[in-house]
Amino acid sequence: MRSDGSGSWPLSLAIAAALLAGCSHQTTHAAGKRMIVLGIDGMDPDFVARHWDSLPNLNRLHQQGDFRRLATTIPPQSPVAWSTVSTGLDPGGHGLFDFIHRNPATREPISSMAEVSDPKNTLHIGPYVIPLSSGTVESLRHGRTFWQLLGEHGIPATVIRMPANFPPAECEQESLAGMGTPDLNGSFGTFSFYTNDPAETRSEVSGGHIIHLPPKSTSAVLRIEGPPNTLRKDRAVSYVSLTVHADPTAAVARFDAPEQQFVIRQGEWSDWQRADFTLIPGIKSVSGIFRIYLQQVHPYWRIYVSPVNIDPGEPALPISTPADYSRTLETKLGPFYTQGIAEETSAFRAGILSKGEFLEQSRKVLADSLRMFHYELRHFSSGLLFYYFSSIDQNSHMLWGKYDDDLLDIYKQVDSAVGDAMAVPDTELLILSDHGFARFDRAVHLNTWLMQQGYLTLDDPTKTGDDEEFAHVNWNRTEAYALGLNGIYLNLYGRENGGIVSPADKEDLLNEIAQKLLEFRDPVNGEHVVDKVFFSSTAYRGKNLRLAPDIIVGFRRGYRASWQTALGAVPPVMLEDNNQAWIADHCMNPDEVPGVLFCNRKFRAAHPQMADVPATILSEFGVPLAPGMLGHTVF
Amino acid sequence: MRPACWGIRCSELDVFNAIVNAVLRAFFAAFSWAGTNGAWLSLTLLSVLVGVGMLWVFRKTSDQGAIRAVKRKVHAYLLEMRVYVDDPGATWRAQNSLLKANLRYMGLALRPALFMVVPVGILLIHLEAFYGRAPLEPGRPVVVTAGLRGNADGPPPELVPPRGFEISAPPVRIPDEHEVSWRIVPRVAASGELHFQIGGQSITQDIVAGGGQRFIPGRRVHSAWDAIWHPDESRLPAGKIEWVEVAYPSASLGVFGIHMNWLVWFLIVSMLAALLLRKRFGVTL
Numbered sequence: 001m002r003s004d005g006s007g008s009w010p011l012s013l014a015i016a017a018a019l020l021a022g023c024s025h026q027t028t029h030a031a032g033k034r035m036i037v038l039g040i041d042g043m044d045p046d047f048v049a050r051h052w053d054s055l056p057n058l059n060r061l062h063q064q065g066d067f068r069r070l071a072t073t074i075p076p077q078s079p080v081a082w083s084t085v086s087t088g089l090d091p092g093g094h095g096l097f098d099f100i101h102r103n104p105a106t107r108e109p110i111s112s113m114a115e116v117s118d119p120k121n122t123l124h125i126g127p128y129v130i131p132l133s134s135g136t137v138e139s140l141r142h143g144r145t146f147w148q149l150l151g152e153h154g155i156p157a158t159v160i161r162m163p164a165n166f167p168p169a170e171c172e173q174e175s176l177a178g179m180g181t182p183d184l185n186g187s188f189g190t191f192s193f194y195t196n197d198p199a200e201t202r203s204e205v206s207g208g209h210i211i212h213l214p215p216k217s218t219s220a221v222l223r224i225e226g227p228p229n230t231l232r233k234d235r236a237v238s239y240v241s242l243t244v245h246a247d248p249t250a251a252v253a254r255f256d257a258p259e260q261q262f263v264i265r266q267g268e269w270s271d272w273q274r275a276d277f278t279l280i281p282g283i284k285s286v287s288g289i290f291r292i293y294l295q296q297v298h299p300y301w302r303i304y305v306s307p308v309n310i311d312p313g314e315p316a317l318p319i320s321t322p323a324d325y326s327r328t329l330e331t332k333l334g335p336f337y338t339q340g341i342a343e344e345t346s347a348f349r350a351g352i353l354s355k356g357e358f359l360e361q362s363r364k365v366l367a368d369s370l371r372m373f374h375y376e377l378r379h380f381s382s383g384l385l386f387y388y389f390s391s392i393d394q395n396s397h398m399l400w401g402k403y404d405d406d407l408l409d410i411y412k413q414v415d416s417a418v419g420d421a422m423a424v425p426d427t428e429l430l431i432l433s434d435h436g437f438a439r440f441d442r443a444v445h446l447n448t449w450l451m452q453q454g455y456l457t458l459d460d461p462t463k464t465g466d467d468e469e470f471a472h473v474n475w476n477r478t479e480a481y482a483l484g485l486n487g488i489y490l491n492l493y494g495r496e497n498g499g500i501v502s503p504a505d506k507e508d509l510l511n512e513i514a515q516k517l518l519e520f521r522d523p524v525n526g527e528h529v530v531d532k533v534f535f536s537s538t539a540y541r542g543k544n545l546r547l548a549p550d551i552i553v554g555f556r557r558g559y560r561a562s563w564q565t566a567l568g569a570v571p572p573v574m575l576e577d578n579n580q581a582w583i584a585d586h587c588m589n590p591d592e593v594p595g596v597l598f599c600n601r602k603f604r605a606a607h608p609q610m611a612d613v614p615a616t617i618l619s620e621f622g623v624p625l626a627p628g629m630l631g632h633t634v635f
Numbered sequence: 636m637r638p639a640c641w642g643i644r645c646s647e648l649d650v651f652n653a654i655v656n657a658v659l660r661a662f663f664a665a666f667s668w669a670g671t672n673g674a675w676l677s678l679t680l681l682s683v684l685v686g687v688g689m690l691w692v693f694r695k696t697s698d699q700g701a702i703r704a705v706k707r708k709v710h711a712y713l714l715e716m717r718v719y720v721d722d723p724g725a726t727w728r729a730q731n732s733l734l735k736a737n738l739r740y741m742g743l744a745l746r747p748a749l750f751m752v753v754p755v756g757i758l759l760i761h762l763e764a765f766y767g768r769a770p771l772e773p774g775r776p777v778v779v780t781a782g783l784r785g786n787a788d789g790p791p792p793e794l795v796p797p798r799g800f801e802i803s804a805p806p807v808r809i810p811d812e813h814e815v816s817w818r819i820v821p822r823v824a825a826s827g828e829l830h831f832q833i834g835g836q837s838i839t840q841d842i843v844a845g846g847g848q849r850f851i852p853g854r855r856v857h858s859a860w861d862a863i864w865h866p867d868e869s870r871l872p873a874g875k876i877e878w879v880e881v882a883y884p885s886a887s888l889g890v891f892g893i894h895m896n897w898l899v900w901f902l903i904v905s906m907l908a909a910l911l912l913r914k915r916f917g918v919t920l
Binding site: 218219245246247248250252253254260261262263264265268271 | 775776778780804805806807808809810811812816817818882
């Protein structure tokens with residue numbers, strides 16, 4: 001026995017040496033390696049190709065490295081596509097199918113990205129509710145992210161503003177939450193507009209409140225609303241008061257906040273203002289930050305107040321890993337936008353901000369982002385740096401095809417950031433976008449189409465309109481309904497509360513609706529409205545389909561589900577011109593709106609897809625893919 | 636006839652404020668060698684001195700014998716509560732006696748406290764200019780406001796900033812509040828005098844941007860009553876302008892990497908010094 005054992009020593013040593021060599025090869029492969037990935041939401045390959053001369057850095061990357069169209073997800077929506085980039089799973093795997101999902105029990109629209117729950121155990125004392133356990137904020141995205149996998153293999157990664165990463169995936173990597181991060185009120189961004197202009201008669205617009213001030217006042221008190229006070233039984237909305245004084249004749253005003261004063265002229269934006277919203281006086285408050293735009297002083301007040309962002313210096317909700325990373329950034333850079341989608345498209349759509357004012361605000365968001373990007377670039381030493389830019393996407397929605405010069409300015413600024421990333425030596429650079437863009441000329445009221453095809457029935461056929469959440473739908477006589485920007489759901493027995501479609505009839509009904517969608521023509525010009533129809537049961541390899549729409553509608557270029565459809569309204573007409581400021585979109589046939597993929601190396605893949613990006617990143621660092629990841633390296 | 640304040644003629648108040656400021660500025664300047672650590676070092680020493688001063692006042696103004704006696708009683712009643720823990724009646728009586736002894740102790744401490752409150756209060760008000768305000772940050776706008784007697788009628792109010800500062804918005808006249816505000820941006824680290832010209836009156840106010848912690852006057856006032864609370868600069872002459880103020884940001888004192896309001900450090904160190912040195916000074920607290 002002994003001699004056998006001693007006789008195997010040389011062999012064991014040889015094997016051990018070989019294994020160590022293998023390990024050290026892998027370690028060497030990853031050790032000191034640097035990779036920068038820039039996620040540029042909405043960068044369109046055709047727009048880029050039309051403007052190579054104006055985008056010198058992307059052009060250089062194209063010439064010296066490589067450039068491909070990047071196939072997007074079904075549907076081509078940002079939270080969906082970026083979740084595939086994060087996890088390498090298709091929507092059936094990560095479980096995000098739209099910005100908006102529905103609760104099958106109530107058919108109410110819910111956020112697809114995160115869920116905030118109140119504490120389960122509470123103690124009621126007078127008007128207050130004292131939590132005895134903590135509330136939860138939970139990401140609804142499934143799957144392991146590529147930076148979690150990198151971390152497990154000891155490779156450092158910094159991931160800034162990855163969409164659908166709120167709350168941020170738990171890990172020891174540095175990360176900051178992106179799209180999907182709410183404002184302090186819990187919405188995706190609710191602005192406030194204060195005015196005593198008699199021409200303004202609205203009080204609610206999509207994404208904002210309009211607050212009417214007393215007439216003919218040179219001073220006014222602005223009640224800036226914070227979060228609902230969950231420590232009170234009545235959940236009264238917390239607020240801070242801001243007094244504004246106008247000069248009697250000049251277009252300038254002084255704002256008095258509890259601990260600070262500032263003066264702004266008409267047409268100016270304030271710096272970030274910090275406010276503490278009291279929940280229990282002297283004991284508990286939450287901190288928020290906001291900016292003010294003094295649109296007009298005389299003859300009427302017109303004051304825009306941005307959504308109250310989570311204060312990165314004292315975050316009320318988890319927005320970074322480690323938890324104090326947002327505080328570190330705030331200390332180095334000052335306050336910054338934490339709201340997931342910070343460009344003020346809602347106020348532009350509502351006609352509260354003009355195009356010029358929207359552009360100015362948008363430039364501030366980009367400047368904010370570039371400041372953080374350059375900070376991260378300076379501090380990047382090894383591993384992976386992922387940085388996300390939202391500006392091209394949000395500006396494309398408002399400028400595409402109509403104000404191309406303004407849009408090109410945004411592209412140029414991002415191109416400049418690309419140049420800065422290219423200047424980092426010995427670093428692999430990968431640039432991608434989640435989708436491209438197309439004009440949004442005609443709005444499709446899918447629920448109205450379903451009604452006219454006999455799949456959706458109202459209590460009273462005359463009660464069509466913009467009332468949301470299927471206000472007048474008769475569920476006992478409704479087989480299908482639309483919610484979100486691409487989805488149609490069957491009113492399925494056993495899944496939907498009170499569903500009437502038998503599972504046995506599901507297949508036939510889906511085929512029937514799909515056929516009719518493909519035959520759907522625009523009565524104005526005779527064009528097909530829908531290019532492709534996908535069934536979630538067959539389009540995805542992942543089986544996490546609990547919240548998936550049954551049908552994903554691939555609209556033809558130029559068509560998109562209406563805003564009313566997204567929230568379950570049934571307007572009187574099937575189609576109408578899109579006359580809003582939101583003039584372009586991408587929630588269409590995925591083939592029509594591919595993204596971009598650039599690299600400072602040559603690709604081997606001819607037709608790369610979203611899921612290939614995380615596979616490529618992991619492969620470059622020698623980290624094996626997690627089970628279920630679909631992509632392959634592009635090299 | 637000069638206005639008076641609590642029986643003190645205003646000229647005397649001005650002289651007193653000027654002397655206190657001069658002494659404190661000299662004291663603060665003595666720590667200039669310590670650079671950015673000068674603020675907390677000087678405050679620490681000052682707090683120790685105040686602690687010692689408070690001990691001295693306490694010894695001179697309190698009935699030390701009575702305090703010692705009442706403290707012995709407190710200890711006795713505490714002991715009684717422990718010894719007779721099984722006798723509710725005795726415990727109850729001991730608690731009552733303990734409460735009375737505590738009240739008696741507080742009464743004995745009241746006299747020296749009354750002697751200390753005015754000088755310490757005055758000192759704290761003066762120290763705010765040294766430790767409570769941070770210099771303006773170059774590039775960051777700040778509001779400068781003048782409070783007026785009546786409205787700002789007549790010629791438009793004027794403000795001329797010193798070199799290195801820029802007015803970046805027209806003045807905001809607020810008739811209801813009798814105030815005029817300007818937005819000023821320090822372009823570089825600099826200091827100098829703001830020149831106000833309002834209603835025929837010309838006055839100046841110091842302004843400071845950039846650099847380390849130092850003496851930073853906040854509000855300059857005309858009224859004698861206000862001068863007690865804002866003693867940093869000489870009072871304004873009678874006229875249209877009641878007060879002028881630069882809205883400096885609050886300073887925080889960094890001690891071993893922990894940032895806090897200067898008053899917190901002052902109270903901690905002065906009380907700690909008094910506690911540690913009480914036996915050396917033969918004081919029963």
